[in-house]
Amino acid sequence: MLAVHFGAGNIGRGFIGQLLHQAGYKICFVDVSDELVAEINRRQEYTVSLASEEKTTFTIHNVTALLSKDEEAVAEAIASADLVTTAVGPNILKFIAPVIAKGIQKRIKAEGKALNVIACENMIGGSSALKSFVYESLNEEEQKQATLVIGFPDAAVDRIVPLQKHDDKLWVTVEPFYEWVVNQSQVLGAVPQVEGITYVSDLGPFIERKLFTVNTGHAAVAYLGYLLKLGSIDQAIQNSYVLDMTEKVLHETGALLIAKHHFDSKQHEEYIHKIIKRFKNPYISDEVTRVGRSPIRKLSAKDRLVGPALQALEYGITPSALSLVIAAALLFDSKDDPEAAEIQSHIKENGIEAAIQKYTGISSASPLFALILETYKKVKSQINSASI
Numbered sequence: 053m054l055a056v057h058f059g060a061g062n063i064g065r066g067f068i069g070q071l072l073h074q075a076g077y078k079i080c081f082v083d084v085s086d087e088l089v090a091e092i093n094r095r096q097e098y099t100v101s102l103a104s105e106e107k108t109t110f111t112i113h114n115v116t117a118l119l120s121k122d123e124e125a126v127a128e129a130i131a132s133a134d135l136v137t138t139a140v141g142p143n144i145l146k147f148i149a150p151v152i153a154k155g156i157q158k159r160i161k162a163e164g165k166a167l168n169v170i171a172c173e174n175m176i177g178g179s180s181a182l183k184s185f186v187y188e189s190l191n192e193e194e195q196k197q198a199t200l201v202i203g204f205p206d207a208a209v210d211r212i213v214p215l216q217k218h219d220d221k222l223w224v225t226v227e228p229f230y231e232w233v234v235n236q237s238q239v240l241g242a243v244p245q246v247e248g249i250t251y252v253s254d255l256g257p258f259i260e261r262k263l264f265t266v267n268t269g270h271a272a273v274a275y276l277g278y279l280l281k282l283g284s285i286d287q288a289i290q291n292s293y294v295l296d297m298t299e300k301v302l303h304e305t306g307a308l309l310i311a312k313h314h315f316d317s318k319q320h321e322e323y324i325h326k327i328i329k330r331f332k333n334p335y336i337s338d339e340v341t342r343v344g345r346s347p348i349r350k351l352s353a354k355d356r357l358v359g360p361a362l363q364a365l366e367y368g369i370t371p372s373a374l375s376l377v378i379a380a381a382l383l384f385d386s387k388d389d390p391e392a393a394e395i396q397s398h399i400k401e402n403g404i405e406a407a408i409q410k411y412t413g414i415s416s417a418s419p420l421f422a423l424i425l426e427t428y429k430k431v432k433s434q435i436n437s438a439s440i
């Protein structure tokens with residue numbers, strides 16, 4: 053069995069690669085990094101180690117790699133694959149779509165069997181978004197045929213994989229916990245048998261629970277930690293203010309998730325505790341700048357901050373703590389992050405009101421707009437007087 057996986061980065065090698073290997077797939081990674089591709093092809097194996105006291109390791113064999121610009125070879129691989137997965141980042145999906153379309157065209161011509169393409173990205177409807185991009189490169193007839201044989205099941209993936217700092221360029225250290233939930237109702241043909249994938253008929257509650265708890269909480273720790281000049285998530289969560297505000301944020305999103313999806317409140321409370329414990333993992337040092345990366349994406353209307361804040365209002369919940377994190381994201385000025393730099397220069401040139409509208413999509417008439425603005429001004433003045 054062959055799996056073609058786009059993105060040989062942290063989650064690609066450290067999570068998806070491990071599970072696919074254990075399920076018996078040969079993996080062909082596709083990446084833009086010459087260094088990664090060359091090293092994978094040279095060794096054809098790599099190590100995943102668990103960030104825990106035992107430091108258990110797994111060797112992932114049977115791996116090769118292609119450069120994404122080697123379009124003919126990538127399309128050929130897709131044409132003969134049993135599964136296609138991605139972990140490249142939500143903003144990259146549109147760039148890998150044309151070559152996936154090429155592979156689909158070859159497959160349709162050869163009357164190949166049904167194939168599923170699963171985007172393992174932190175976003176709602178990742179595979180569906182990828183499908184839309186792929187369809188832009190298919191003509192009407194190809195789209196009709198693809199609808200019958202190419203499934204794009206949406207997924208939620210959860211495993212904390214920090215930036216890697218090893219002499220071995222392929223080694224990847226990951227937290228022991230993982231969760232991979234896939235919408236079975238969007239699978240076409242045989243359901244991929246991968247131990248560790250949980251199939252559900254409705255992904256909505258699962259992806260919102262994951263994104264609005266793990267990622268909202270993570271963003272809270274990252275952006276508040278950054279303001280307090282704390283470098284890593286485990287350091288930031290030890291700070292009583294950060295911990296207190298993160299818990300408040302997770303109780304706001306929790307109230308929304310319980311009201312909307314009818315999760316059991318006691319079980320949800322346990323879920324929150326488990327996640328905070330994961331953030332405290334002393335065997336992982338995860339930089340706040342990684343977790344806060346791409347603030348334009350994280351501030352967008354459907355993502356982990358503004359998404360639950362807007363929905364909370366609809367359920368009569370005031371998103372005060374969420375507004376604090378949104379304000380902190382607007383203050384995130386990490387120099388190495390191009391999206392942070394763009395927000396800061398927009399604020400400088402056009403003012404905070406224009407930036408809130410542009411990056412969150414919230415209209416100035418919304419009560420959330422006023423709440424974010426007021427909180428932003430308060431936090432900024434606290435920073436200026438060094439009282440945060």
Ligand SMILES: NC(=O)c1ccc[n+]([C@@H]2O[C@H](COP(=O)([O-])OP(=O)(O)OC[C@H]3O[C@@H](n4cnc5c(N)ncnc54)[C@H](O)[C@@H]3O)[C@@H](O)[C@H]2O)c1
Binds near residue numbers: 173210
């Ligand atoms: N790291 C985590 O803890 C984690 C957990 C769950 C989900 N995710 C999600 O997984 C995705 C990847 O995150 P990551 O942390 O592994 O990032 P990463 O930067 O480590 O990996 C992304 C990989 O994609 C490659 N890439 C970029 N453009 C490409 C292209 N055009 N074609 C092929 N490959 C390309 C990069 O070279 C890199 O190797 C994101 O959507 C992220 O939100 C990450």
Ligand SMILES: O=P(O)(O)OC[C@@H](O)[C@@H](O)[C@H](O)[C@H](O)CO
Binds near residue numbers: 174212213342346
């Ligand atoms: O990958 P991002 O940038 O969407 O979010 C950063 C982290 O919150 C994220 O990578 C988590 O580590 C991961 O989602 C845990 O499952």
